[in-house]
Amino acid sequence: MTSHIDHSWLKRSLVMIMTLREGDAGTWDAEKMADFAQSFSLDALGFSVGGIVAFYPTQVKHHPRAATLGERDLAAEMIAALKKRDIRPVARIDPSMASRELYEERPEWFAQDKNGKPIGVHGHFITCPNGGYYRDFMMRVIEEMLTRYPFDAVWANAAQFSPWHTPQCHCGVCRSKFRARTGKALPAENWGDETWRQYNEWRYECIAEWNAEVQALKNRVRPEAAWIPLSQVAESWDHSRVGGWDLDYTEPHQDGIVLEAQRRYANMFWPGLEARYMRDLAPEKGGGITVSYFLPWWRFYAVPAAENRMWAGQIMAQGVMPWIHVTGYQETHFDKRGLDSLRATFARFRANRDTYLDNRSGAEVALVYSRHSLDNIGQQDPTGRYLDHFRGAYNAMMDQRVPFDILSGHRLNLEALKRYRAVVLPNAACLSDAACDALEAYVRGGGHLVATHLSGNFDALGNPRAQTLLGRLAGITQTGVTWTNLRAAYGVIREPDNPLMAGFEGTDLIPVAGDIVFVRTPDGESESEGEGKTAPLTLVPPVEGEVGSGISVPEFNVIKHVTDYPMVVDRPVGEGRVVYFPWQPDLIGFRYGLRDLFRLLANAVKAAEGFQDVLRVTGPGLVDLALLRREDRLVLSLINFSSPGSFNTGQRRIIEELVPLHDLVIEIRAPEGFEAGTARLVFAERDIPVERQGAYLRLTLPKLEAMETIEIRGAGAA
Numbered sequence: 001m002t003s004h005i006d007h008s009w010l011k012r013s014l015v016m017i018m019t020l021r022e023g024d025a026g027t028w029d030a031e032k033m034a035d036f037a038q039s040f041s042l043d044a045l046g047f048s049v050g051g052i053v054a055f056y057p058t059q060v061k062h063h064p065r066a067a068t069l070g071e072r073d074l075a076a077e078m079i080a081a082l083k084k085r086d087i088r089p090v091a092r093i094d095p096s097m098a099s100r101e102l103y104e105e106r107p108e109w110f111a112q113d114k115n116g117k118p119i120g121v122h123g124h125f126i127t128c129p130n131g132g133y134y135r136d137f138m139m140r141v142i143e144e145m146l147t148r149y150p151f152d153a154v155w156a157n158a159a160q161f162s163p164w165h166t167p168q169c170h171c172g173v174c175r176s177k178f179r180a181r182t183g184k185a186l187p188a189e190n191w192g193d194e195t196w197r198q199y200n201e202w203r204y205e206c207i208a209e210w211n212a213e214v215q216a217l218k219n220r221v222r223p224e225a226a227w228i229p230l231s232q233v234a235e236s237w238d239h240s241r242v243g244g245w246d247l248d249y250t251e252p253h254q255d256g257i258v259l260e261a262q263r264r265y266a267n268m269f270w271p272g273l274e275a276r277y278m279r280d281l282a283p284e285k286g287g288g289i290t291v292s293y294f295l296p297w298w299r300f301y302a303v304p305a306a307e308n309r310m311w312a313g314q315i316m317a318q319g320v321m322p323w324i325h326v327t328g329y330q331e332t333h334f335d336k337r338g339l340d341s342l343r344a345t346f347a348r349f350r351a352n353r354d355t356y357l358d359n360r361s362g363a364e365v366a367l368v369y370s371r372h373s374l375d376n377i378g379q380q381d382p383t384g385r386y387l388d389h390f391r392g393a394y395n396a397m398m399d400q401r402v403p404f405d406i407l408s409g410h411r412l413n414l415e416a417l418k419r420y421r422a423v424v425l426p427n428a429a430c431l432s433d434a435a436c437d438a439l440e441a442y443v444r445g446g447g448h449l450v451a452t453h454l455s456g457n458f459d460a461l462g463n464p465r466a467q468t469l470l471g472r473l474a475g476i477t478q479t480g481v482t483w484t485n486l487r488a489a490y491g492v493i494r495e496p497d498n499p500l501m502a503g504f505e506g507t508d509l510i511p512v513a514g515d516i517v518f519v520r521t522p523d524g525e526s527e528s529e530g531e532g533k534t535a536p537l538t539l540v541p542p543v544e545g546e547v548g549s550g551i552s553v554p555e556f557n558v559i560k561h562v563t564d565y566p567m568v569v570d571r572p573v574g575e576g577r578v579v580y581f582p583w584q585p586d587l588i589g590f591r592y593g594l595r596d597l598f599r600l601l602a603n604a605v606k607a608a609e610g611f612q613d614v615l616r617v618t619g620p621g622l623v624d625l626a627l628l629r630r631e632d633r634l635v636l637s638l639i640n641f642s643s644p645g646s647f648n649t650g651q652r653r654i655i656e657e658l659v660p661l662h663d664l665v666i667e668i669r670a671p672e673g674f675e676a677g678t679a680r681l682v683f684a685e686r687d688i689p690v691e692r693q694g695a696y697l698r699l700t701l702p703k704l705e706a707m708e709t710i711e712i713r714g715a716g717a718a
Helices: 022-026 030-038 074-084 100-105 132-148 172-182 194-221 237-243 247-253 270-281 305-316 339-351 371-376 382-399 433-444 469-474 585-592 595-606
Strands: 015-019 044-050 088-093 124-126 153-156 257-260 287-292 321-327 365-369 405-408 422-425 448-452 477-493 509-520 537-540 569-573 576-581 615-618 623-630 633-640 661-669 676-681 686-688 691-693 696-704 707-714
Touching: 015 030, 015 088, 030 044, 030 074, 044 074, 044 132, 044 153, 074 088, 088 132, 100 124, 132 153, 132 194, 153 194, 172 194, 194 237, 194 247, 194 371, 237 371, 237 382, 247 257, 247 270, 257 270, 270 287, 270 305, 270 365, 270 405, 287 305, 305 321, 305 339, 305 633, 305 707, 321 339, 365 382, 371 382, 382 585, 382 595, 382 623, 422 433, 422 595, 433 448, 433 469, 433 576, 448 469, 448 595, 469 569, 469 576, 509 537, 509 585, 509 595, 576 595, 585 595, 615 623, 623 661, 633 661, 633 696, 676 696, 686 696, 696 707
Parallel strands: 015 044, 015 321, 044 088, 088 153, 257 287, 287 321, 365 405, 365 422, 422 448, 448 576
Antiparallel strands: 477 509, 477 537, 569 576, 615 661, 623 633, 633 707, 661 696, 676 686, 676 707, 691 696
């Protein structure tokens, strides 16, 4: 049960998480590190206190003090130093591993591999979230910390199954607990086996259960402290899936939300993705998105300043606080090149947080992110089978400059859906019955749904539906025939005047690849749209010499057949509308960077009844947009993703510099009754003129570097 204590300070706080190494205990200068925290304009500092080792004189049996701690009480020293600077103390705990000596005494507390052996990391053994280490020992550690020290929050690192890329746990507790739940033995990984899918879901439930136990303890011992365990969404699926991290499951059992976007080999938009997800999941709760000062494998080596400004900026743009993780600052060898830049960025955020906070989103489009689809249709290839679809839809909205929010597929309901003119399902294949019911009510009541590929074909655990979502909505049935791994295919534009085909002047072809699901529609006898009802976009089979090669000799590169198979199905449903792509324009657009496919998806969104652009931005560059609203102001943030290219290294490149964009013309649709007063540039620290042109406010942004925020105050606003 969520505590009723006010934890609203989390909504406004800039926070740093600082990891102490065991060897730091003897040399740590609390005053110096508090000064370091203050130099970042922080409201709170999280630092290591207990778990693997204790940085205070613990009395809990089996809780070893850091080897170099001596008689020091670093927790007390740090709290005193921070309080002098009006910085809140946050306790960092890590329950992921413990000593070999403890394993010898309490082996049942530890994870075991399939051969019954303990799993070692750094000379320690991995602990199990279902065992006594988490459920008994860590409870006593947390109780001691909260009883002894006035911490404002407890933050948990690596509280999960299989931390540090270790294998699945087969300990006795897991075996007996899963059998009690399902009547089955622990399965081996096999996504075709429903028992494995049940086990995968069970891991998420176990971690949520532990969070509930910690929160109950915290509420009993020190309710004014916030419980804020770490989690991750989307790009880190390889970590969060095996770990059992699902924010939708744990959120009811935590006082604030802390997500992590530290991996720098993930997509550049990951921090903004998580900020959008977090904000709309639990808007009443505070917290932040943690970014790292360092590169993931080189913890003393700074991320270039340009990337860190863009990385943190897209979080703040969504009205969410960026947090920062620093480790090893007291190390003799440390890359300090990015510190001053981040200090300046955080200082600007702190000085202007009233601009960013306590607003509501101005977006009228929502993308649905479905963790159930990531797991249960993604299976052994979640990137290729799900995540690249979602990434493509995300990129399409960015590329076409459509402001958007993200809704959780776990929590779809009519009230949330009704806020949007258009909702997009990028291959959201696995949806619950409740989610499908909500989507049907949304569309029949006047909503506009854009769906791709297999959206709504399966229940949440990946079992095929007797009737698909698109079947019950628009009578679209699938023939059971699919064409997979296409290359060199095309879509032929059959109706160039159709709004779905806007912006394709000069071509009657767009690229098609990937997988196609063949469909029948109520007014067609086969996969075609029926006589006289040819779809606006139809399939040209691959133009290739050998089937599946994607290659043809130029002299024989000839389109021999244009089919009537629809590449888009557009249907009225009740008072609303469904636009369905029975293929993968989102995934293919993302993988090949095909702007025409991004345009196609955006056109489908803009086909919504009464759709008007919330804002228009004219000028070059790849820019992420966030529009927030309050009664007396509009807040538009632009994040510059425009960066020079480099050779493909197998990972996404690190951003060393951003290309400044100049003279972007911006038009914002004014809310009813809103009269603009001043337009202030937060980062350039000056006003610019804004004028009214019909329904829109028009202004010109002279220069966009990493980020700029434009605050437009209403006439007469203070």
